Amino acid sequence: MQITAAPYTWPYDGVLDPAKTALMIIDMQTDFCGKGGYVERMGYDLSLTARAIQPIGRLLARIREINGFTVIHTREGHKPDLSDLPANKRWRSRQIGAEIGSEGPAGRILVRGERGWQIIDELAPVAGEHIIDKPGKGSFYATDLDLILKNKGITHLILTGITTDVCVHTTMREANDRGYECLILEDCTGATDYANHLAALNMVKMQGGVFGSVSDSQAVLKALEQF
Numbered sequence: 001m002q003i004t005a006a007p008y009t010w011p012y013d014g015v016l017d018p019a020k021t022a023l024m025i026i027d028m029q030t031d032f033c034g035k036g037g038y039v040e041r042m043g044y045d046l047s048l049t050a051r052a053i054q055p056i057g058r059l060l061a062r063i064r065e066i067n068g069f070t071v072i073h074t075r076e077g078h079k080p081d082l083s084d085l086p087a088n089k090r091w092r093s094r095q096i097g098a099e100i101g102s103e104g105p106a107g108r109i110l111v112r113g114e115r116g117w118q119i120i121d122e123l124a125p126v127a128g129e130h131i132i133d134k135p136g137k138g139s140f141y142a143t144d145l146d147l148i149l150k151n152k153g154i155t156h157l158i159l160t161g162i163t164t165d166v167c168v169h170t171t172m173r174e175a176n177d178r179g180y181e182c183l184i185l186e187d188c189t190g191a192t193d194y195a196n197h198l199a200a201l202n203m204v205k206m207q208g209g210v211f212g213s214v215s216d217s218q219a220v221l222k223a224l225e226q227f
Contacts, residue, residue, distance in 0.1 A: 001016060001223045001226050002014055002016065002223070003016065003183065003213075003215050003219050003220055003222075003223045004215060004219045004222075005183060005213035005214060005215035005219065006205050006209075006213065006214050006215070007205050007208055007209050007213070008208070008209060008213065009213075010181070010183045010212070010213040010215065011156050011181050011183075012181060013181075016156075016223055016226075017068075017156070018066055018067070018068030018069045018227065019068045019153065020153055020154055020155045020156055021069060021070070021154065021155075021156040021157075021158065022069070022070040022071070022072050022149065022152075022154045022156070022157050022158070023059070023060065023063050023069060023070070023071050023072070023158045023160065024072045024074070024139070024157055024158065024159050024160065024161065024171070025056060025060065025071070025072070025073045025074070025123060025160050025161050026074045026139060026159065026160065026161025026162065026167050026168050026171060027074055027075065027076050027161050027162055027163075027167050028052070028053070028056065028073070028119055028120055028123045028161055028162065029075055029076070029077075029116065029117055029118060029119055029120065030106050030115060030116045030117070030118060030120055031076075031077075031106065031109065031110055031116040031117060032049055032076075032162050032163065033046060033049040033050045033052070033053065033120065033162060033190075034046075034050075034106065034116070034120055035105070035106075036104060036105030036106040036116065037104070037105075037106050037109075037116045038098055038100075038104075038109050038110055038116065039192060041097065041098035041104055041105075041109065042096050042097070042098045042192070043096075043097075044192040044193075045192075048190050048191060048192055048193070048194055048197070049162045049163060049190040049191070049192065050190070051187075051190045052160065052161065052162055052187070052188050052189055052190045053120065053122055053123065055160075055185070055187040055188045055216075055217045056123055056160050056161070056188045056217075057122055057123060058217060058221070059160070059185075059188060059217045059220060059221065060123065062221055062224055063224075064126070066224065066227045070130070070152055070154055071125075071128075071129040071130070072129070072130045072131075072132060072145070072148070073119055073123075073125045073129060073130065073131045073132070074131070074132045074133075074134055074139045074145075074161070074167075074171075075112075075117060075118075075119060075131065075132070075133050075134070076110060076134055076135070076136070076137070076167060077110050077111060077112040077114075077117040077133065077134075077135070078100065078101070078110055078111055078112065078135055079111075079112060079135075080108075080111055080112065080113065082100070082101050082111075084135040084142075085100060085101065085135070093109070093110075104116065112133065119131075130148060132144075132145050132148075136170075137166055137167045137170040137171075138167070138170040138171050138173075138174045139167070139170075139171040139174065140171065140174040140175070140178070141174070146178060149180070154180070155179075155180060155181060156180065156181045156182075156183070157172075157175055157180050157181070157182050157183070158183050158185065158220065159171060159172055159175075159182060159183065159184045159185070159189075160184075160185050160188035160189060161188070161189060162189065162190050162191070163189075163190065163191040163192060163196075163197075164184075164189040164190060164191040164196070164197045164200045164201065165191045165193075165196040165197060165199065165200040166191070168184065168189055168200075169200045169203070169204075169211075172184055172204065172211050172212060173211055176210075176211045176212060181212065182211060182212030182213070183212055183213045183214075183215060183220075184201065184204055184212060184213070184214055184215075185214075185215060185216055185217050185220065186201055186214060186215070186216045187216045187217050187218075188216070188217050189201075201214050
């Protein structure tokens with residue numbers, strides 16, 4: 001059963017196969033959607049990124065009931081000595097009063113091992129689910145994600161998480177260039193600016209779906225009724 005999506009149904013080949021499909025949950029960390037984290041320190045409205053928590057939770061619970069699906073969580077963060085933090089990225093974070101590596105209410109901002117870096121409890125990984133730790137925005141950069149997907153025979157990705165216009169969109173573009181069939185879910189994503197969220201989704205739909213397809217969790221849950 002295909003999933004209702006814009007600008008066309010997904011997947012394009014008409015086959016939703018759990019063995020070839022991975023649910024990606026991108027950067028659902030305290031630093032991006034929780035109190036005292038990076039996004040809140042920058043002064044953004046947390047509700048715009050936290051909006052994705054409940055829809056992802058419902059979809060994740062259903063996916064876990066079905067044998068064969070792969071679940072992949074990602075975390076953005078840097079080594080405690082910041083040796084993998086580009087100088088320009090650190091400089092830009094300093095300009096908005098939330099310097100990466102500095103102390104905050106949830107520990108050192110975007111540093112591996114700190115409380116803010118952890119995936120939120122509501123979406124915590126369980127045994128058998130993959131966790132990709134990445135230093136950049138894209139999930140393929142400086143990680144073994146592509147190797148994991150190839151070894152598992154994954155060809156289709158369902159993308160969720162935050163933020164729509166940065167880490168999710170970058171990951172989708174990277175995946176598209178590697179030949180993965182991508183679906184991004186509107187209600188399972190969020191951005192620090194709602195207009196950017198909408199723009200990022202619209203970019204996917206241009207040119208007949210230049211990066212993939214756009215749908216929502218309800219359409220996916222409906223399609224999953226066959227399993």
